[in-house]
Amino acid sequence: MMVQKRSLKSRLKPYVAALIALLIIIWAFSGIEFKGIKDSAGSVLAAIVSGLFQPDWSYVYSGHGEDLLSALFETLAIAFLGTIISSFIAVPFAFWAAKTGKHFSVRSTTGKFLLTLVRVFPELVLAIMFIKAVGPGAFAGVLAMSVHAVGMMGKLFSEAIENIDRGPEEAIIAAGGNRVDALSWATLPTVLPAFINFTLYRFEIAVRSASILGIVGAGGVGAPLIFALSARSWSRVGIILIGIIVMVTIIDWLSATIRKQLLK
Amino acid sequence: MKATIPKRPWVKEWHVTGFTIFLLLVLAVLLSAQATQVGQDFSMDQFVDLWLKMAHPDWPYLSQIMTPLAQTVQMAIVGTLLGGLLAIPFAFLAAANIIRNAALRWFIRLVMNLIRSIPQMLLAALFVAVVGIGTLSGVGALAVFSFGMMFKLLYEAIETVDSGPMEAMRAAGGKRGAMIVFAIFPQILNQYLSFFLYTLELNVRASAVLGYLGAGGIGLYLNTTLDTFRYDRTAVVILAILVVIVLVDTLSNQLREALS
Numbered sequence: 001m002m003v004q005k006r007s008l009k010s011r012l013k014p015y016v017a018a019l020i021a022l023l024i025i026i027w028a029f030s031g032i033e034f035k036g037i038k039d040s041a042g043s044v045l046a047a048i049v050s051g052l053f054q055p056d057w058s059y060v061y062s063g064h065g066e067d068l069l070s071a072l073f074e075t076l077a078i079a080f081l082g083t084i085i086s087s088f089i090a091v092p093f094a095f096w097a098a099k100t101g102k103h104f105s106v107r108s109t110t111g112k113f114l115l116t117l118v119r120v121f122p123e124l125v126l127a128i129m130f131i132k133a134v135g136p137g138a139f140a141g142v143l144a145m146s147v148h149a150v151g152m153m154g155k156l157f158s159e160a161i162e163n164i165d166r167g168p169e170e171a172i173i174a175a176g177g178n179r180v181d182a183l184s185w186a187t188l189p190t191v192l193p194a195f196i197n198f199t200l201y202r203f204e205i206a207v208r209s210a211s212i213l214g215i216v217g218a219g220g221v222g223a224p225l226i227f228a229l230s231a232r233s234w235s236r237v238g239i240i241l242i243g244i245i246v247m248v249t250i251i252d253w254l255s256a257t258i259r260k261q262l263l264k
Numbered sequence: 265m266k267a268t269i270p271k272r273p274w275v276k277e278w279h280v281t282g283f284t285i286f287l288l289l290v291l292a293v294l295l296s297a298q299a300t301q302v303g304q305d306f307s308m309d310q311f312v313d314l315w316l317k318m319a320h321p322d323w324p325y326l327s328q329i330m331t332p333l334a335q336t337v338q339m340a341i342v343g344t345l346l347g348g349l350l351a352i353p354f355a356f357l358a359a360a361n362i363i364r365n366a367a368l369r370w371f372i373r374l375v376m377n378l379i380r381s382i383p384q385m386l387l388a389a390l391f392v393a394v395v396g397i398g399t400l401s402g403v404g405a406l407a408v409f410s411f412g413m414m415f416k417l418l419y420e421a422i423e424t425v426d427s428g429p430m431e432a433m434r435a436a437g438g439k440r441g442a443m444i445v446f447a448i449f450p451q452i453l454n455q456y457l458s459f460f461l462y463t464l465e466l467n468v469r470a471s472a473v474l475g476y477l478g479a480g481g482i483g484l485y486l487n488t489t490l491d492t493f494r495y496d497r498t499a500v501v502i503l504a505i506l507v508v509i510v511l512v513d514t515l516s517n518q519l520r521e522a523l524s
Contacts, residue, residue: 025345031338032403038396045394077296084293120509124385124473125502128490133311138300212385215477219300225386229393241382248381 051234052241059239068221068243074138075220075247078213079206082145087199090150094157111158119151123209127218138219145206145213153202160194161187197262200255207251211244317495318502325497326504329485333504336481337512339399339474340467343406348414348460350407355418356444361427373419380412384470388479399480406467406474413466417459418452425451454523461516461523468512472505 038044060068097111127144134140168186177185214222221244228236275281297303356362358372387408391401429447438446475483482505489497 025341028338028341028345031335032342032399034400037400038394041394041396048390048394074299077299080292081296081300081302084289116510117506120469120506120513121502122469122473122505124476125486129311129314132314133307134305139302142300142302208381208383212383215385215389222386226389229389241386244383244386245378245381249377252381 047232047234048237051236051238053238054235055239055242056233056235057239059236060243068224068239071214071221071224071240072243072247075210075214075222076207076251078138078141078145078218078220079203079210081142082210083149083199083203083206085142085146086149086153087195087202089146090153090157091195093150093154094161097154097158098161099158100162112155115151115154115158117151118148119155121148121151123148124213124216127213127216131217136217136219141210141213141218141220144218145210149202149206152205153198156198156202157191157195160191160198164190193262197259200259200262204252204255207248211248314495318499320496321499321503322494322496323500325500329482329501329504332475332480332482332485333508335399336471336475336483336505337468337508339402339481340406340464340471340512343403343471344410344414344460344464344467346403346407347410347412348456348463351411351414351418352456354411355415355422358415358419359422361423361425361430362440362444362448376412376415379408380416382408384409385473385477388474388477392478397478402471402474402479402481405479406471409470410463410467413463414459417462418456421452421455421459422448458520458523461520465513465516469509472509 093111093115097108097115099105099108099112123144126148127140130140130143134143164187168190169182172182172186173179210220212220212222214220214224215226217223221240225237225240225244228234228240271277354372354376358369358376360366360369363369384405387405388402391404395401395404425448429451430443433443433447471481471483473483473486475481475485476487478484482501485501486498486505489495489501
């Protein structure tokens with residue numbers, strides 16, 4: 001018996017792929033300047049680490065609004081409001097982009113393309129644009145987040161719509177209901193748990209991105225962090241970092257707990 | 265015969281839970297709206313003006329941003345590679361079917377969870393403060409982020425491998441190192457490459473704005489064109505970023521489909 005030999009092409013394939021990957025990696029490394037590390041790098045790193053262990057506790061709460069807690073609260077407010085607003089905007093876009101038939105449809109393709117465009121548009125750039133309109137502050141952050149999150153939530157929502165059982169809708173139509181009845185009594189109740197689940201998931205991401213919006217001046221805890229970094233007050237950098245880590249961890253845990261309850 | 269209709273408890277009959285959650289949500293929305301001063305004057309003129317200027321992109325500017333654009337992708341690739349390679353040993357140390365010592369596993373997972381909770385841009389801000397302005401800071405930030413991301417995906421993949429090959433090797437007297445190389449690696453290789461590509465997609469997106477903080481790449485040009493009110497150039501930068509992200513996403517999606 002003779003073992004059938006694989007064709008030359010299929011035997012060479014992994015090697016060719018590896019070679020291409022290697023070339024891409026070499027190209028990538030060629031663009032990075034592995035020099036120019038500041039002489040002070042070591043001491044700054046040591047200062048940040050010691051700042052983490054000796055944080056500026058007095059900054060946590062000062063009583064007149066210029067403290068860590070109010071900055072974190074503002075961050076959460078931006079994330080919450082942005083997520084809520086965009087969860088409503090995302091619903092019509094999701095129905096627009098959902099591919100419900102088997103064949104190519106102009107409606108779904110244009111919807112998906114639009115959502116992709118929104119999704120890849122950098123949030124910080126949006127924030128900068130809104131700052132031009134409303135001035136620096138948390139409002140610009142809320143606007144940027146409300147627009148940006150539509151891209152991802154619209155995509156997740158539309159996939160939820162694509163995956164539901166069409167039976168209940170057909171039953172309502174067969175029983176003489178119109179399309180509005182089918183939407184409000186069959187489609188929406190079926191997709192609602194998935195929508196809430198994705199909204200919570202998106203909220204976790206929103207908290208992370210709200211904490212960097214301050215870098216461009218769109219509110220939240222990012223601004224005091226940048227100020228503390230440029231003023232080299234490492235103990236303050238430490239307490240802000242600790243604050244962000246604690247906030248993100250709590251929100252992740254809370255959201256995961258609620259989502260587990262929902263999916264039961 | 266008298267039929268008795270079971271009575272729903274008061275809480276359910278009046279939908280107390282639902283209404284409470286609804287009221288709490290409304291309250292939270294109102295509080296957040298107050299905290300973020302929603303409804304300040306929205307200067308429509310400024311906003312429209314911005315878009316009008318951006319509607320006439322300064323195309324010749326494209327030739328000036330090709331190098332930083334390439335740099336953005338290069339940073340993402342190097343960052344993903346460094347973080348992804350570093351994640352392998354740690355993922356094995358955190359996997360329950362490799363390491364029997366639960367305390368060690370939980371310690372590693374805790375540290376990694378903390379690392380993962382820091383947003384990329386904040387990592388970049390820290391790296392710029394420590395290392396200085398340049399691509400190296402960007403690579404560092406992306407590497408740390410990829411490290412946390414790939415670690416989580418990878419250790420979950422390792423924990424769900426088929427234990428058959430491992431048991432067979434143990435029965436034949438294989439050492440733990442041999443088990444990892446011959447029983448686990450072949451099972452997770454495709455998943456690893458898929459995670460790698462996914463992380464790369466995320467990193468390309470992040471990499472595009474890292475330069476805003478001076479961490480290399482195209483983001484710097486975003487900053488300068490906006491600061492000098494050259495919105496026609498900003499439009500070119502944004503469009504270039506969009507094209508690169510969509511290209512990388514499409515390519516990576518196709519490779520990932522081929523892998524699975």
